[in-house]
Amino acid sequence: MGGGNRNAFGLAFDANGKVWNSRLCNADSDNDGKTNGVELGDPNCVWTEGAVPEITSGLSHPGVCEPWDSERCLAHNQWEFCDREVFSCPAMDATEDLKGGESDVRTKFATPTLCGMDTGCTNLITGWGPGLPGQCFSERAAFRIGKHGYKYAVMQMHWNNPELRSHYTDSSGLTLFYTPNLRPNDAGSFVVGQRYLDIKPGLESHTETAMASSSCTRKMLPYPIHILNNVLHMHYLGKSGYIDLRRNGNKLKTLGRDDVFSYDSPVQHVHDPPIEFLPGDEVFVSCTFDSRSKSETTYYGYDTSAEMCYGFFQYYPVIGNLTSMLNYKDVELCFNWGPRGGGEGLIVGGCSLTNAVIQSFSMKVMAKCSMTGDVCQPECKEMVKETRLNDECMGNEDVFGLVKVLSEGEPRLENIWRAFESCDDEIKMDDVLTRLILSLV
Template structure:
């Protein structure tokens, strides 16, 4: 079997040899695992002491100074100005007072700059000092888009002001080509504001989904829009589908979609505007198969600060693949997806005959230089096969625990695959994910009516909430009697029993309407006894005895 990997296996082999070293050296300098690239916004310079941003090879001036210092962070190295831009290495790396020690959080974890590259980039003082720095991105190569009868359509936002907050999701609806029956065979990003663009997703919508006619904040999801048909993330030049498959759009396929932007604006600037988008390539020459997207992964993540290694795992069980698939599917590409704390990830196929096959295997993952694995011939996954997704994180520069979420500084753990044929997948939204050990493939078996639970004015939901709030508090105490009420819900309520409580409570924290505050208070009350002892009521009896003594003494 031939695996065509975006950057080539030979390059990767060399890469693995050098990155073992730079991961160690990252721990020897403050904020060493998160040095921004000076001219490629949102990219991270992993090998900070090297000319090659990935590490290995010739050293830049900071790397030479670091080597002379015994490959340790010393007061002398901290006070040096390796790149000659007027700021000491300590100032650039968040240790202005030169007090940082390995294993501790630096004084500053934002506003970090590269100690080996003269900045501000493009300034007069830095002229001719940064000629060795590459600002180029990979070129998109997809021969199929040059063929006859391939049409293009640009989907672009109008100029839109980027919100002045760290993370924003913005959506706008578009009509897909619908004057014929087409296969979409490729997508290419149009990036206008590189300083904030984190990723773009093109998500197909049903006819019942509400129309979004202008850029609108869309949080973590859209009702009626759930099937991702195009994806761009930092480091990917575009997406070129397998030669025998395409995504069906038009008269017999998807007719509407939304572009979802993820903007990262850590400085919370209010003066940034963006008009990015995506180019679609499509053809009337239908290919043999309709293609879709399938994902695996873990939705419960907890990564403590200052951790050199945290491993999170998810298994898409044989039970789940039998339930999801009518017949075998064939994977044509695979992509690992974590955020900036991710350092390694693999997705492994475990066949029923006992054989195993690595679908992805990045021993040194980097969010902004993703590796797109393409499979030629495609890899067969049969109903009953298992898929194991394992993600490894490093949080040496974080002061708080990172959890699952769509924010830039939250984390994720996914394997994302293109597959065919779509009719082999029983579920309309193909995904095989877990929340801890809970398999979401069981969702069709749930008897919980989430529509009712989501409606806080519904009599049944109101009764449940009132019962909990009568015996529990959201203010931190574990009131007497609260644990019994919560346990009763976990044993008898269809939305909380059989291990569903944690998922249901997480679901309620996502409310964003008039009931948001009430939902968060209910969740806090439900969890108020998780880590606390119940308040005793002995004092009541003691008070009664005290009163009796007082009366007898009168």
């Protein structure tokens, strides 16, 4: 699906007019001593489009010099993310009592667990991706651990394996450094972003936006904070983007602009000195996507084949409930809601969403549908049709989608959504058959 700069073979293929011929076949684009044809299973340069190559196993990459760590290849495999300097953090290096090593794994998280993006934890401490050397915290602030701070952490590892291969292994990990030498402030993190994306295929440029409004930040910030750093996050359709800080309706400062965004080489925008962020200020996030590689609409999702539009921020001093200020279409999600929140109402599409509304809907689904979501029970199908026809709240597609976003991380409610949607395929098939019959009458 692309992403980042082209490798040596990609450049050679483009320069050759995107044509496979003997010239490109006999070239050695990555300088590893093997021709492109040999690496791709066409040593005699006879392959034509649509045909099966002469050799289909034991192949190698024509754009990556291999073996990767050989003396010959170390001089050629010099992409940007491999050229970064060794991780250095002056604030960390200046602390004599700095420690690092094996972490104490608590019983609760002793066994790796397959899960979604939500682990039940609400605070993001740090993150890493290809192209980032590491996370260096300021001497002004850090994350407190121990008796009066974080007592355990969960580490998520995200892999993308579209071919569903079973022989891949991974040995990457994370080293945390800590010190009893407390910083002046406790650090925190929050995210601003759009939770509903609809990116049509074949578009050279499509922009989605999100904003933490002045009314939201007045509600979430009891006092001024200072932004230490921020990073823009999209997936492989990401083309460019920026994050602006606004005050009194006017742009105060651009907190980060990525004119050429690359998922494989994210840019962390560090602010030294930190940027003051006042209650009533606004954060505006703009993400531009290029969907010309897609043949179907791309929606919001965790997979790299789906998309995101987020701005991640680290700041100080920490505010306990400041973790996210999100949008779902034009609705601003700037409050605590659901079983872990206060259950306050939200008016969307003429519907007043409260915990009581969700509980009533949940009871109806539990009584009619299979909670595993893998069987469509007849009574469930009729209940779903009736709900979507007559229920002004949960029958509204926008409201239903919004509630799913609000309830992320609640396993019981995730089962409810799965059960409610268990008959969707059959209902769609019924609709197709009905339209076909009507067209024949």
